Amino acid sequence: MTTFDIKMPKLGESITEGTIVAWSVKVGDAVKEDDILFEVTTAKVNAEIPSPVEGTVLKILFSEGDTVSVGTVVMVMQIEGESTGEQDTSSDTSSAAIETAPVETKEEKWYSPVVLRLANEANIPMDELDKIQGSGYLGRLSKKDIQRYITQKKDGVTAPAVTVAKKPEPVVEDRVQPQVVSSNEDQIVEMDAVRRIIADHMVLSKKTSPHVTTFVEVDVTKLVEWRKRNKDSFLKHEGISLTYMPAIVEAATKALIAYPQVNASVEGYRMILKKHINIGIAVALDDGNLVVPVVHDADKLSISGLAHTMDSLAANARANKLKIDDIQGGTFTITNFGTFKNIAGTPIINQPQVAILGIGYIVKKPAVLETADGDVIAIRHKMILSLSYDHRIVNGALGGKFLLHIAEYLENWDSK
Structure with a gap:
C-alpha cells in the first residue's frame, strides 16, 4: 500500500x-x-x-x-x-523524487507536504525548488507560489530565483551549568511545554545578540490630556477603550520609517532591511506565559485601526484563538512593563529581530519647565522608555536617535 x-x-x-x-x-x-x-x-x-x-x-x-x-x-x-x-x-522511488513530507534542507528551508507533492508531480527537483522565491513567512514557499511557478514554467516564463545563504552557527562558549541544591521542603514544579520553549528562546536570544539597553524619560503630559479628552467619545463610537498603546505604536512606526536599520534582521554578515513594519505586542496570559501577536503593516493604520487590531489580537490571545498568521512576520516588538506598574525594564530581543521597546508606567513627577518668565516647577506625567538592541548592527548612536525620535513624537502629541 x-x-x-x-x-x-x-x-x-x-x-x-x-x-x-x-x-x-x-x-x-x-x-x-x-x-x-x-x-x-x-x-x-x-x-x-x-x-x-x-x-x-x-x-x-x-x-x-x-x-x-x-x-x-x-x-x-x-x-x-x-x-x-x-x-x-513515496509516490516515486527514483533518486530525483522529492520526499512527500515536511523536511528541512541543509539551508534549513522547510516545505509543506502540499508544496512537495505539487513539485513532485511537476518533476521539479529539490535543487530547483530551493531557488524559488517564496512569499510566505520568512520567505517560505506557499502553495500559491509553487502553483504560480509551475504555470510560469509551462508558459516559458522564468521566475526570479533566490540565493539562500547558509546561516552561520552561533559561537557559544561551553559553560558548566551551576549546581542547584534543593531540600525536601522545596517545591519542584516542572515547566510546561510553553514555558520550556520560551526559556530556550530567551537563552538563544542572549547567545545570539549582544544586547545593549538605552533609556529615555518622556514627558507624556500632552498624551495623557489627549486621552482624557477623547476616551469617553472613543468608547461610545468605537466600542473599545482608548489606551496609550495605539499612540506608542504609531510613534514607533514613525521611528522605524526614519531609521529602517532598526526594522531589520541579521543573517551572518548581511543586514536584511524589512519592507513591511509589523509590530509585535507582548501579551501576558493567565497561565503566566507570554505570547506576541503581530500588527501587520502597522504604519498604514490609523489610531482607531491600531486600537481595534490590538484589542482583537489581545482578546484572541487570552482566549487561545490566535491563528498562525497572527504571530508570524514580526519585525519589531513592544512590551509594556507599565501594565504591572513597573517603571522600566530591560527586555530581551525577540529573534530574529534586532530591537525591542519597553514601556514603563506613567507617573506624576515634579519637573522644571522653561517659560517666558523663567523656570518653574510643575507636576508632569513622565514615562520611561527602554530600547534593547542588537549591537551587531545597531550602535549607541542609532539606538539613541531612534529612541529619541519616539520620545519627541509622544511629547508633541497635541500637534497630531
Whole structure:
C-alpha cells in the first residue's frame, strides 16, 4: 500500500516542538484534503493542522498531551495507489523524487507536504525548488507560489530565483551549568511545554545578540490630556477603550520609517532591511506565559485601526484563538512593563529581530519647565522608555536617535 507520513509542522520561528492538544480523527477514519487532523499548541499559537492529502488514517503514533519535536512523524495515512503488499512512503522511488513530507534542507528551508507533492508531480527537483522565491513567512514557499511557478514554467516564463545563504552557527562558549541544591521542603514544579520553549528562546536570544539597553524619560503630559479628552467619545463610537498603546505604536512606526536599520534582521554578515513594519505586542496570559501577536503593516493604520487590531489580537490571545498568521512576520516588538506598574525594564530581543521597546508606567513627577518668565516647577506625567538592541548592527548612536525620535513624537502629541 502507499502511505503518507504526517509530521509535526514548524508553526513559527524558533519553534522546535509542539504539544498535541486534541486529535480530530481516529484510526480508520476517511480524511479529505484540508480536513483537520489534530490541534497543536506551541509557545506562540494554537493551531489546527489540516491534512495535505486525501486518504485513510492508518496509524496515530502519539497521544493527546504528548510534546513532539518538529519533523517527527505523528501519524500515517493510507493514500490512493496500487497495493504492492509492502509499505511505500513515496509516490516515486527514483533518486530525483522529492520526499512527500515536511523536511528541512541543509539551508534549513522547510516545505509543506502540499508544496512537495505539487513539485513532485511537476518533476521539479529539490535543487530547483530551493531557488524559488517564496512569499510566505520568512520567505517560505506557499502553495500559491509553487502553483504560480509551475504555470510560469509551462508558459516559458522564468521566475526570479533566490540565493539562500547558509546561516552561520552561533559561537557559544561551553559553560558548566551551576549546581542547584534543593531540600525536601522545596517545591519542584516542572515547566510546561510553553514555558520550556520560551526559556530556550530567551537563552538563544542572549547567545545570539549582544544586547545593549538605552533609556529615555518622556514627558507624556500632552498624551495623557489627549486621552482624557477623547476616551469617553472613543468608547461610545468605537466600542473599545482608548489606551496609550495605539499612540506608542504609531510613534514607533514613525521611528522605524526614519531609521529602517532598526526594522531589520541579521543573517551572518548581511543586514536584511524589512519592507513591511509589523509590530509585535507582548501579551501576558493567565497561565503566566507570554505570547506576541503581530500588527501587520502597522504604519498604514490609523489610531482607531491600531486600537481595534490590538484589542482583537489581545482578546484572541487570552482566549487561545490566535491563528498562525497572527504571530508570524514580526519585525519589531513592544512590551509594556507599565501594565504591572513597573517603571522600566530591560527586555530581551525577540529573534530574529534586532530591537525591542519597553514601556514603563506613567507617573506624576515634579519637573522644571522653561517659560517666558523663567523656570518653574510643575507636576508632569513622565514615562520611561527602554530600547534593547542588537549591537551587531545597531550602535549607541542609532539606538539613541531612534529612541529619541519616539520620545519627541509622544511629547508633541497635541500637534497630531
